[in-house]
Amino acid sequence: MLEIIPVTALKDNYIWVVKNKITSDSLIVDPSEHEPVLKLIEFEKLNPRAILITHHHWDHVGGIVGIREKFNIPVYTPKKERVEGGTNPVGEGDTIFVSELDMEIQILDVPGHTSGAVAYYTRNMVFSGDTLFAAGCGRLFEGTAEQMYASLSKIKNLPAQTLLFCGHEYTVANLKFAATVENGNDMIKERLAEAIKKREGMQPTLPTTLETENQTNPFLRCNEKSVIDSASNYAGRSLDNPVDVFATIRDWKDSF
Numbered sequence: 001m002l003e004i005i006p007v008t009a010l011k012d013n014y015i016w017v018v019k020n021k022i023t024s025d026s027l028i029v030d031p032s033e034h035e036p037v038l039k040l041i042e043f044e045k046l047n048p049r050a051i052l053i054t055h056h057h058w059d060h061v062g063g064i065v066g067i068r069e070k071f072n073i074p075v076y077t078p079k080k081e082r083v084e085g086g087t088n089p090v091g092e093g094d095t096i097f098v099s100e101l102d103m104e105i106q107i108l109d110v111p112g113h114t115s116g117a118v119a120y121y122t123r124n125m126v127f128s129g130d131t132l133f134a135a136g137c138g139r140l141f142e143g144t145a146e147q148m149y150a151s152l153s154k155i156k157n158l159p160a161q162t163l164l165f166c167g168h169e170y171t172v173a174n175l176k177f178a179a180t181v182e183n184g185n186d187m188i189k190e191r192l193a194e195a196i197k198k199r200e201g202m203q204p205t206l207p208t209t210l211e212t213e214n215q216t217n218p219f220l221r222c223n224e225k226s227v228i229d230s231a232s233n234y235a236g237r238s239l240d241n242p243v244d245v246f247a248t249i250r251d252w253k254d255s256f
Contacts, residue, residue: 001020001021001022002018002019002020002021002101002103002123003018003019003021004016004017004018004019004125004163004165004207005017005018005019005040005044006204006206007036007037007040008036008169009031009032009033009036009063010032010033010059012168012169012170013030013032013059013060013167013168013169014030014165014166014167014168014169014204014206015028015029015030015031015032015033015036015037015063016028016029016030016127016165017029017037017040017046018101018103019044019046020100020101020102023047023100024044024045024046024047025046025047025049025098025100025101026041026044026046026047026048026049026101027048027049027050027051027052027098027101027103028048028050028051028052028067029051029052029053029054029120029127029165030052030053030054030060030061030127030129030167031051031060031061031062031063031064031067032058032059032060032061032062032063033062033063033066034062034063034064034065034066034067035063035066037063037067038066038067038070041070041071047100048067048071048073049073049098049100049101050073050074050075050076050096050098051064051067051068051073051074051075051076052076052096052105052120052127053075053076053077053078053083053086054078054117054118054119054120054127054128054129054130054131054167055078055081055113055114055116055117055118055129055130056077056078056081056082056083056114056116057114057130059167060129060130060167061083061084061085064083064084064085064086065084065085068085074087074088075087075088076088076089076090076096077089077090078090078091078109078114078116078117078118079091079116080109080111080115080116081114081115081116081117090107090118091107091109091116091118092107092108092109092118093107094106094107095107096120103122103123104122105120105121105122106120106121106122107119107120107121108120108121108126108151108154108155109151110128110129110131110132110151110152110154110155111142111143111147111148111151112131112137112138112140112143112144112145112147112148112149112150112151112152113129113130113131113137113138113139113140113141113142113143113148114130114141114142114143115142115143117129117130117131117143117151119131119132119155121158121162124159124161124162124163125162125163125165125207126155126158126162126163126164126165126210127165127166128155128164128165128166128167129166129167130166130167130168131148131151131152131155131166132152132155132164132166132213132217132219132220133166133167133168133170133171133174134164134166134170134171134174134195134205134206134208134213134217135170135171135174135175135177135178135188135191135213135216135217135218136170136171136173136174136177136178136217136219136253137152137217137219137250139250139254140250145243145246145247145250146243148246148250149222149242149243149246152219152220152246155210156210156213156214156220158210159210160209160210160211160214161209161210161211162209162210163207163208163209164206164207164208164209164210164213165206165207166206169199169204169205169206171195171199171205171206171208172192172195172196172199172205174217175188175191175192175195175216176192177218177252177253177256178192178216178217178218179192180256181218181226181227181230181231181249181252182218182221182224182226182227182230183230184226185215185216185226187215187216188216191212191216218249219246219249219250222242222243222245222246222249223242223245227245227249228240228245230249231244231245231248231249231252232245232248234248234249234252235248
């Protein structure tokens with residue numbers, strides 16, 4: 001059986017540690033820092049087997065070198081990005097098998113936030129880095145709106161009960177924006193109240209499910225009339241292309 005442990009780091013990052021509860025074998029996703037990971041390894045008596053990296057930004061890779069000084073384990077990184085400490089570049093169509101956790105991990109290319117970002121999909125879980133957030137998505141630092149929309153659509157079309165593990169605790173802010181875009185969506189309002197309560201109790205709002213995201217995340221709802229109308233109103237013109245709707249609400253969110 002697996003346990004997913006959220007390790008808080010920096011200001012609002014999550015480092016995800018996947019643990020085999022029987023053997024304590026583990027893998028680490030996007031270690032922004034090494035100290036909190038090494039402390040967890042010592043406390044839980046973990047046996048690290050691999051590191052998965054979704055993209056090259058410093059706040060997702062900063063702990064690689066420090067961890068590998070203690071544990072000589074493979075570091076899987078996007079083929080199209082350079083990451084210090086990376087050992088095994090991967091991309092769409094590749095599969096990683098971590099035998100100690102009985103995990104077969106599929107790689108998805110998800111450019112948009114960065115030019116070569118990847119997501120890792122396995123056993124009804126997806127680790128999306130900064131591509132898809134709870135109720136939001138990443139900024140377009142290197143990619144285009146077309147790329148990001150395609151990447152989000154790829155994740156959106158995974159099974160509805162897939163658990164989403166993303167890289168930051170942005171849920172409350174994202175839901176406040178989502179409520180502005182879809183003021184009539186009661187599920188967003190309910191989810192926002194629940195997220196605020198969790199954060200007041202210092203609890204993570206993650207993981208969420210893709211089913212929940214498809215009902216409340218405006219960036220996955222660019223074909224919905226309520227989102228189209230809201231984006232068109234913001235843009236001051238009629239929008240009928242979902243990529244244009246996406247680009248408009250992404251621009252809106254950047255200035256929200």
